[in-house]
Every structure is written in structure tokens, then in C-alpha cells.
Amino acid sequence: MTAQTNPEQSRNPIVRFFNINTSGEIGGRKLPLWRQLLIQVITLIIAFEVLFPIMYVVTLSFSSKTTRPSTLQLIPKEISLTAYKQVLDRPTANPVTFLQLLRNSFGLSVGVGLASIVVAVTAAYAFSRFKFRMRAVLMVLVFVPLLMPGIGLATPLYLLMNSVKVTDCGAGLMAISPFTTCAAGAGKIIFNLRDSLLGVGFAMIASALPFAVWNLKGYLDTIPKELEEAAMIDGAGPNQIFTKIIMPLALPQLAVTFFLGFIGHWQEFAMPWLFLTKPQDYTLAMTLYNMTGQYASSIPWNRFAAMAMIVAAPVAVIYIALQKQIVSGLMLGGVKG
């Protein structure tokens, strides 16, 4: 087949030129060499496009200089781990260790991921398997928050959590707002839910939970009902069916939903950046943002690049390992929300 076969049948010059044959098996003929080379050129250009920013940041991260090179460098001239070492030793100007930042990020994303699937799974089961009054209304109720982007809830959550405080009134007395307050309104605030990782976690769960319910319900709907019917005939009640049949079958999807939550909240920035003020509560995403903030000209670029690599690593690893499941899970959530 040459590129000129039936040119009048194709409207697209690109398709006509390559005579693209998506079946790939017509006649079992081999690709002519010139076309093979042409495709190779194109795919190499695309590969360059993809690798360009990646190689740029990799090169920066392995540099021992804090300034950026004045000409384009995409291949590391030196492999120096100074930047990584510095970032791990002292990630910010504040007295916070890297481990603390890592623990905050990890705690938040794992906590939110776990909490949302644990709470969501029973509701997903109920929506998927039971028929009850108000079912449609309750489902719409769960669906409504999905329409709202997570940040849309930031204002009320900020204000509501800001009013939850523990105040030390002195003389060994404690007051818990909004239920009790210190007499003169004075006192030292020792805990403010808004300014804590716990509060940020709640704020994240607020949007993660409806997504988890929908995602899990969508999966449970695909589990054939014959299994349960057989179990029912054997005398199993709904609780037994849930624990003995549904849960084991849903385990893979629970894991996927958990990892989706983990990935999403590992890089969550908006809520922590709004809520948290204490440097020891900062997450890795916030640190990365801080590194590129206002004072961009004074950034130690190699350290910024090293930090970017560190933040990207866990997400990239999980994504590559669970690529297929995550893509279909995302689509389910994306289309419905």
C-alpha cells in the first residue's frame, strides 16, 4: 500500500499521508522502511517534547550550583547529590526537618484516603444493593457536593473550624469554644482546629468522601447479584453478605479508591495553605510552593529541583504501578462529578 491509495477517500491530509491503518494486520505486510523512519522521527520528536521539562529539572537537581545555567542544558554535566542532601537536611528556612514535612504530607494523604473509604464503603453498599424510601433523594444529596470543587467549601469550613478552639484561661482552667469561653474573653489559645492538621484533614475528607461513595458504588454495581442471591438462599443475612461476599470482592476497588485519595491529597495545596500557619504543620506541597514564591530570583534552583523530584516520586511510583485501575477510576469519578 502506498500513501497514494485512494486519496479521494480521505479528508485528512495527515491520515492520507501515513495511510494510517489502525488494525495493523492487513495482509500481514511489513511497514515500508521509509514510512517506518518517518514515524520514528515523529515519535522521537514527541519523546523529546515529553522529556524536555523532565530532563531540565533532573539536570538542575543534580547540579551543585544554586544558579540556573545561562544556556540550555538537558543532560546533567555532573551528578552531585548536594541539593538532595541539603533539602533533606534543611528543607526550608524554618526550623522544620524534612521528616516532619514528610510525616505531615503522608499523615494527611493516608489519613484522608483511609478515612474516606472506611466511612464510604457501607453507604456505597446501601446505595448499590438496597431499595428503600428516599434512596434517590439521598443519592442526590451525596452527589451535590461532588459538583462543588473542593475549594468551594473553603470559606465555611475555615470559619466553622476557626471557632473550635481550646483556650487556656489560666489558673488551670480550660475552655473549649464554642461551648465554653474564658470569662473575660482573654486567655491563650492552645489549640485551634482550623490551624491544625486534623482540621485540614476534615476539610479534605469533606470533598473526598462523596467521591469515595460514588466511586465505590459504581464498582459495587458491577458485582453480579447472583452471588448474593446464592448466599441468601443459604440463609445469609445482609450483614453477612456485606462482610463475607461484598467486602472481599470490593477490596481491589477499595485499594484503588484509597490510592486515588492518596495521590490527590499528597499534592493538595489549597486547604493547607489557607488553614495552616505554623511552620511545623507544613506539607511538602506547601514547601515546594514556598520555594518558588515571591523571591524567585533568590531561589537555590538545584534545591528546588531536588524537592520537586522528591514530591513527584511517590505519586509517580503509585501511578505507574496501578495505571489501568487508576485511569478507569478517575474517569468514573470525573464523568459523575
Place this chain on the structure above:
Amino acid sequence: MAAITAPNNFRENRPKLRQPITPFLYLLPAFLVMGVITFYPLLYQVVLSFTNFETRHLLLAFKSPDLEFIGLNNYKQIIDGSLPVQNFDFFRVLTYNFWWAITNVMVHVPAGVLIAVVLNIQGVWFKKIYRAIYILPVVIPPIVVATVWRNIFDEQYGSMNQLLTAITSFFGSTDPVRLRWLTEYTPPISWLLPNAPLTLAYYAMMIANFWLGWPFMCLVATGALQSISKELYEAASIDGASGAAQFWNVTVPLLRPAMVPAAIYGFVMSFNLFNFVYFMTQGGPARSTELLITFSYDLVRNLRLYGVAAAFAVIIFIVALVVFLITNRITRATESYA
């Protein structure tokens, strides 16, 4: 997609062994949690949107003596642009937001499909290697991508200007290229989208988001391509269809059921692309790349106009609802292909 309106996928003859209370027990944990941290804040938000809540009310909240209910004033101010905020015009931001999402999807989907198709041609060398490389943008967190691209578009040392310098010097120019990608305010093509000027930052973000966006579409398209039965192509070629005719009459229609939801997913994602935009330009210069979502964040985080922010979030919700109703209709209209 059977989002809201299809509760009828039950078998009529299922044995009725559930006690009426059981389903509610199963729903209880989720609704308890959501009641406190989702539904109550949503209602609180609506109430808040009718007040003039500002920083000075933080301590006493609704017990503050000078907290006033000002009716629809916040909404009115947002719509007619009389907010005490510089460079904000609601309809400009709204137009830009839709334009941003649509133009992104319009380049990501065709690019992703074409690349997937090229890589699916039988006999191409190193397919596996290319596929492994092309997946990389999908797996890197957008916040990292945005910070890296922001650096790339830096005026002085950014690698984009360095690349352009390398190209122009190849053609004989000696001046280094110094495009102010993220700070230049004058729109390069002024007639495009007249009521929302597209600054150079928009094009820079389109480039960066293109890098981020097409590989996902390529991934979805590759999956769909591989599930198309070979017999269809054999039948088509027996009928005398050329490769191109096969592409338009077999591949494209069969890709549609997978690509329409992917495109809608891409649209919704681009529409609310907070992290990427905030890390790259923060909506600047002069709010020209501001999305609804980044502006609403600015209202809470920096301007601290809580009442206005709540009203703005309610407006965002209405916009999101409209977008959902439209996309839901599109998915349902194309579902018959599946």
C-alpha cells in the same frame, strides 16, 4: 451515565429479605460525617453569602454586633464588578474560564488520539519504550509540573527562552530571546476572544497544560484502540476500504464511546484546574489567567472577604451545575454507541 436519574436498575423479583431499617444503618456513618463537614458547611455558606462577614468578625462570628445581613448585595457586587478588588470583571473571568477549558480539550483530545493511532500501527519499532515515555506527564503531580514550567518560562534564565535563542541563533540572529512569558500584559493576538484578552501567559499555560494533558487522552485512546476487534478491519478491507477510510469509518466511531467521557473529564478538570494555575501564574498578570476557582481562593486566602467569597462559591456551584447538566446530556446522547 446513570448519575442521578436511574435508580431503576433493580431486579423486580429480588427476594425481600431486608428489614426497612438496615439500609439506613449502612448509610449512617457516611451521612453523620457528611452532615457535619459537608452539608452543614454548605448551608452555612449560603447564609454567609448574605452577610458582610470580614476579618473583623472572625472572633465572634455570627454574634458580632456589626455583622449585617445585606441581602443579595454580595452577588450584585460580584456580577456588576463593584467589588473592592482590582482587575476583576466577573463575565471576563467566566468567559476566559470556559475558553480555557474548551481550547485545552480541543487540542488534547485530537493530539492524544493521533499519537495513540500512530503508535498503534503494526511494526513500529520501540513501541513499548515510547509508550513508557509518553506516560510520564500523567504520573507527575501537576503542582510539580506547574512549578517546573513556571521556571521554564522565566524571562531571564528560563529554558524556553534559551531554546528560542538557540533556534533564532541557528537562523543567524544574535540577540537572545527575552519574552516576558508570564508577566507581559499586552495580548499578542488582540482580536481573539475580545472580551477577555489572552495574554502571553495564556499561551505559556496552554503549552504547559498541553504537555500535561495529551498523554492522558493518548492513554485512554490506546486502551480503546486495542479493544477494537480486528475482524472489523478485515471486513472493511475486504469491502475495499483504504486505511484512511477505515480510520474514519471504523476507528473514529469506535473510539467515540471512550473519548467522549475522557473529553468531558478533561473539560471538568481544566475548568477547575486550581493547583496548576495557582502554581504557575496565580491568575496573573492582572488577573488575566484567573479562573473562577482561583479567584474564589484569592477572596478567602488573601482578600479575606468571607461573605463575598461565600457568595462567589454559590455562583461557582451554579456554574458547575449548568456544566454538569450539559455534559451529562452529552454523555447520555453518545452512550448509545457503547
